[in-house]
Amino acid sequence: MELGFTVQFVKMFLVGLLYAGPVLIFLIIVIIALGSMIGKREGWSRTDTLYYSFITATTVGYGDFRPTHKASKMIAIAIAFVGLLLTGIFVALGVKAASVAFQTLYQIAPMS
Numbered sequence: 001m002e003l004g005f006t007v008q009f010v011k012m013f014l015v016g017l018l019y020a021g022p023v024l025i026f027l028i029i030v031i032i033a034l035g036s037m038i039g040k041r042e043g044w045s046r047t048d049t050l051y052y053s054f055i056t057a058t059t060v061g062y063g064d065f066r067p068t069h070k071a072s073k074m075i076a077i078a079i080a081f082v083g084l085l086l087t088g089i090f091v092a093l094g095v096k097a098a099s100v101a102f103q104t105l106y107q108i109a110p111m112s
Contacts, residue, residue, distance in 0.1 A: 012097035057083025
């Protein structure tokens with residue numbers, strides 16, 4: 001029975017990704033573009049810039065790279081904010097997929 005839930009969840013999550021894909025791709029592009037601005041200003045390599053961008057966007061922030069210019073620090077805040085939006089959308093898709101999978105599997109009427 002649990003496998004049925006998992007299969008239904010994955011299906012619904014992928015459908016959600018399909019519909020939210022353009023927004024997710026846009027947010028990822030924004031993160032990369034903002035990170036590139038920081039990387040150019042700070043003199044980092046492309047790999048380090050991409051790494052920094054996504055570590056900042058996921059709010060992990062290891063601290064091995066950090067901006068030193070004021071403008072770079074402001075852009076880093078924007079990256080973190082966009083990263084929160086991106087993460088929030090993924091979480092919302094997961095919650096919706098789990099909710100629909102549960103309702104479908106157990107034939108429970110949706111909550112209003």
